[in-house]
Amino acid sequence: MLIKNVSIIESGQLQPGRDILIDGGKITNLGRDLMDESDDEPIDGRGKLAIPGLINGHTHLAMTLLRGYADDMELMPWLQEKIWPLEAKITEEDVFWGVKLGCLEQIRFGITCYSDMYYFPDTTAQATKEMGLRAFISGVVFDMKPELLAQVDPFIRRWKGDDLITPAVGPHAAYTCSEETLQKAKEIADRHDAMIHIHLSETREEVDGFLLSKGKSPVEYLDSLGLLNSRLAAVHCVWISPEDCYLLAERKANVVSCTESNLKLTSGIAPLNTMMKAGINVCLGTDGASSNNNLSIFEEMKTTAIAQKNAYHTPADFSAEQIWHMATENASRAFGLNLGLRPGAFADLALIDLKKPWFWPQSNIISHLVYSMAGGVDTTIVNGKVLMQSGVIPGEEEILEKAQERFLRLTS
Amino acid sequence: MLIKNVSIIESGQLQPGRDILIDGGKITNLGRDLMDESDDEPIDGRGKLAIPGLINGHTHLAMTLLRGYADDMELMPWLQEKIWPLEAKITEEDVFWGVKLGCLEQIRFGITCYSDMYYFPDTTAQATKEMGLRAFISGVVFDMKPELLAQVDPFIRRWKGDDLITPAVGPHAAYTCSEETLQKAKEIADRHDAMIHIHLSETREEVDGFLLSKGKSPVEYLDSLGLLNSRLAAVHCVWISPEDCYLLAERKANVVSCTESNLKLTSGIAPLNTMMKAGINVCLGTDGASSNNNLSIFEEMKTTAIAQKNAYHTPADFSAEQIWHMATENASRAFGLNLGLRPGAFADLALIDLKKPWFWPQSNIISHLVYSMAGGVDTTIVNGKVLMQSGVIPGEEEILEKAQERFLRLTS
Numbered sequence: 001m002l003i004k005n006v007s008i009i010e011s012g013q014l015q016p017g018r019d020i021l022i023d024g025g026k027i028t029n030l031g032r033d034l035m036d037e038s039d040d041e042p043i044d045g046r047g048k049l050a051i052p053g054l055i056n057g058h059t060h061l062a063m064t065l066l067r068g069y070a071d072d073m074e075l076m077p078w079l080q081e082k083i084w085p086l087e088a089k090i091t092e093e094d095v096f097w098g099v100k101l102g103c104l105e106q107i108r109f110g111i112t113c114y115s116d117m118y119y120f121p122d123t124t125a126q127a128t129k130e131m132g133l134r135a136f137i138s139g140v141v142f143d144m145k146p147e148l149l150a151q152v153d154p155f156i157r158r159w160k161g162d163d164l165i166t167p168a169v170g171p172h173a174a175y176t177c178s179e180e181t182l183q184k185a186k187e188i189a190d191r192h193d194a195m196i197h198i199h200l201s202e203t204r205e206e207v208d209g210f211l212l213s214k215g216k217s218p219v220e221y222l223d224s225l226g227l228l229n230s231r232l233a234a235v236h237c238v239w240i241s242p243e244d245c246y247l248l249a250e251r252k253a254n255v256v257s258c259t260e261s262n263l264k265l266t267s268g269i270a271p272l273n274t275m276m277k278a279g280i281n282v283c284l285g286t287d288g289a290s291s292n293n294n295l296s297i298f299e300e301m302k303t304t305a306i307a308q309k310n311a312y313h314t315p316a317d318f319s320a321e322q323i324w325h326m327a328t329e330n331a332s333r334a335f336g337l338n339l340g341l342r343p344g345a346f347a348d349l350a351l352i353d354l355k356k357p358w359f360w361p362q363s364n365i366i367s368h369l370v371y372s373m374a375g376g377v378d379t380t381i382v383n384g385k386v387l388m389q390s391g392v393i394p395g396e397e398e399i400l401e402k403a404q405e406r407f408l409r410l411t412s
Numbered sequence: 413m414l415i416k417n418v419s420i421i422e423s424g425q426l427q428p429g430r431d432i433l434i435d436g437g438k439i440t441n442l443g444r445d446l447m448d449e450s451d452d453e454p455i456d457g458r459g460k461l462a463i464p465g466l467i468n469g470h471t472h473l474a475m476t477l478l479r480g481y482a483d484d485m486e487l488m489p490w491l492q493e494k495i496w497p498l499e500a501k502i503t504e505e506d507v508f509w510g511v512k513l514g515c516l517e518q519i520r521f522g523i524t525c526y527s528d529m530y531y532f533p534d535t536t537a538q539a540t541k542e543m544g545l546r547a548f549i550s551g552v553v554f555d556m557k558p559e560l561l562a563q564v565d566p567f568i569r570r571w572k573g574d575d576l577i578t579p580a581v582g583p584h585a586a587y588t589c590s591e592e593t594l595q596k597a598k599e600i601a602d603r604h605d606a607m608i609h610i611h612l613s614e615t616r617e618e619v620d621g622f623l624l625s626k627g628k629s630p631v632e633y634l635d636s637l638g639l640l641n642s643r644l645a646a647v648h649c650v651w652i653s654p655e656d657c658y659l660l661a662e663r664k665a666n667v668v669s670c671t672e673s674n675l676k677l678t679s680g681i682a683p684l685n686t687m688m689k690a691g692i693n694v695c696l697g698t699d700g701a702s703s704n705n706n707l708s709i710f711e712e713m714k715t716t717a718i719a720q721k722n723a724y725h726t727p728a729d730f731s732a733e734q735i736w737h738m739a740t741e742n743a744s745r746a747f748g749l750n751l752g753l754r755p756g757a758f759a760d761l762a763l764i765d766l767k768k769p770w771f772w773p774q775s776n777i778i779s780h781l782v783y784s785m786a787g788g789v790d791t792t793i794v795n796g797k798v799l800m801q802s803g804v805i806p807g808e809e810e811i812l813e814k815a816q817e818r819f820l821r822l823t824s
Contacts, residue, residue, distance in 0.1 A: 067773065067784060068780050068784065072731035074727055101773075104769040105770055108769060263722040266722045266726065266727045293780070294770045294784040303718075306672060310675040315677060316485055355809070360479070361479065361480075361815050361818075361820075363479065364483070367483050368705070374521070375787035403773050407775060
């Protein structure tokens with residue numbers, strides 16, 4: 001497959017007239033006047049910008065089905081009156097269509113890989129594979145449903161080695177899993193060299209609880225169990241101390257920050273300045289659509305930049321370049337993915353229509369992607385396969401209708 | 413003109429199958445199976461949602477030309493090294509194309525009316541009229557350029573009574589205009605029954621300065637000069653006290669809140685909770701593209717809701733319905749516009765393509781518009797004239813290119 005005459009970003013500047021050659025799920029060449037030996041129709045890249053596919057570092061994709069179902073509530077009534085009763089009724093079929101709906105949306109936002117934590121991970125993996133996205137999928141584990149833990153190892157065995165799906169272990173949080181559960185989760189992850197995906201220090205209440213009961217922060221507690229390492233994706237980390245930051249950095253753990261969800265649920269603003277100074281690898285996630293309510297990493301980039309600037313009164317920090325780096329390079333590093341517009345990297349990319357007024361004047365493309373972007377993803381490619389072209393995703397309408405049916409069934 | 417089979421929002425719910433009849437710049441009927449006596453081709457509204465046109469309560473539209481030119485800087489270097497030197501070179505021709513670029517973008521965001529403050533208000537008015545948008549335009553006034561004040565009355569006389577342009581008076585701020593200038597601005601506004609558009613209590617430094625030098629907050633100071641009334645659009649109001657809030661409410665002054673600009677420039681978070689309790693009419697603005705960096709009121713709605721929720725730890729407050737009300741009803745009230753989907757109202761509206769995944773499941777349309785919306789404005793109509801249909805704005809490409817030329821000239 002050949003993308004002809006597309007613009008790319010080099011040293012922060014738009015460079016038009018490049019060709020990208022793709023073969024066998026990889027980018028095989030990038031340059032000018034390239035030739036394709038396959039019979040595929042070339043993709044016309046004129047007026048478009050190619051970017052590496054974005055990574056959504058944290059979501060619960062099946063919950064896309066619950067978008068708009070319960071907003072603007074206090075946390076406990078939200079969970080007790082709305083989310084938990086609905087989740088008790090959720091079937092595999094609901095998860096299947098919820099995930100497909102979330103995949104549609106992510107394709108439209110130029111996201112080519114996401115990291116998920118939810119029930120029915122096999123169904124999530126199957127629906128994702130059908131949609132063609134790359135994903136790190138962890139079945140959620142917590143003590144209220146002890147049967148979940150036993151399902152993790154077989155799930156990992158079923159999906160290990162898949163070209164798109166990487167199975168992972170998803171202990172929900174330090175406050176919902178016992179020490180024993182966390183240790184078993186770690187054993188499974190170690191056995192398979194798999195990632196652990198966990199909510200960590202999301203709320204002040206959570207951290208205060210640990211400090212009072214264990215004399216340790218949740219970060220220190222997880223470290224005492226040996227969970228902090230480069231295969232950890234620690235999500236939120238809103239209420240972490242400078243000591244926690246240096247500990248996470250020393251252990252090479254990754255943090256996934258979800259600013260919009262944290263603001264909407266009033267959890268607070270994560271200390272990204274301290275995390276960055278400590279050298280933690282921070283990337284971005286949207287969280288689920290029931291607490292955000294969309295899955296746009298572009299939106300997350302802007303909100304993260306401006307919320308962080310304001311929180312620390314540092315207009316020059318959290319620059320567009322830093323945030324773009326978080327959303328791209330840091331995310332690739334966190335998930336160990338070879339992503340980027342270069343030969344040998346995965347052919348996971350998006351083409352963006354530059355003829356949208358929010359990209360003009362064409363002064364500073366990274367700034368425009370972070371601060372101005374308001375749509376225009378035209379083409380999304382994963383593993384060398386075109387999932388959306390000219391804004392068209394085959395089968396989109398059926399997925400919307402099925403998702404609606406499932407939602408109506410769930411809430412009836 | 414007839415819009416057939418469109419969905420509207422009634423009591424917070426999607427109601428499909430309605431027709432909207434437009435004649436002479438007004439909505440003349442809204443119902444089912446309406447007939448159009450004109451020869452116009454009806455607009456197919458199936459799968460689309462009609463909303464009243466949005467109002468951008470504060471911007472400097474010509475500065476769209478400076479989008480991305482200087483981000484991520486401290487305020488004073490930003491002004492002194494970047495913005496002021498460039499503004500010293502700005503010509504009417506630059507303003508003309510900068511405004512047209514900003515109009516394009518606003519049309520794409522479903523904005524049908526905006527309130528502007530900048531140099532060359534005649535040029536801004538002319539470019540806006542050519543683009544077909546409605547606008548409240550004030551020439552900026554401050555003491556460093558004393559000639560600006562003398563231009564206000566003639567500008568108002570030239571545009572008063574225009575069907576789209578409402579001229580207004582734009583003293584920049586209480587700290588950049590002397591008492592005498594503010595009094596003269598008020599006299600001109602009173603003479604013409606015009607609005608006053610002013611930046612007010614944007615930064616803590618500004619407020620501290622007034623408290624120290626005058627023993628009054630900027631709000632109290634403007635009140636002592638008689639400027640607080642229902643024709644005032646006071647922009648930002650980040651650093652206002654509860655007393656200021658009650659004073660603004662008592663005088664029926666309007667506040668335009670610009671959350672994204674305030675966060676990006678690290679000015680702080682406005683006390684919207686106190687403003688709402690005091691009964692102030694609060695609406696939303698994007699500010700200029702050099703400090704935001706786009707002109708989306710949808711984005712502003714979401715950021716306002718979640719930043720306010722988090723700031724006051726009130727997840728149930730600043731609900732989607734409240735924010736939607738601010739952006740629509742409150743904005744209409746602030747600018748005295750008869751907007752809404754009802755007979756007799758201005759035919760200023762937008763049609764949104766509901767077949768985007770972020771609107772599914774179709775559970776709570778107001779929530780989706782505020783929290784999930786990520787594009788899909790299909791048609792924008794102002795004063796009964798179609799400015800964009802099926803995402804196409806005639807002449808868009810020429811405007812993008814001219815804006816690029818002007819930007820390159822300015823920065824060469």
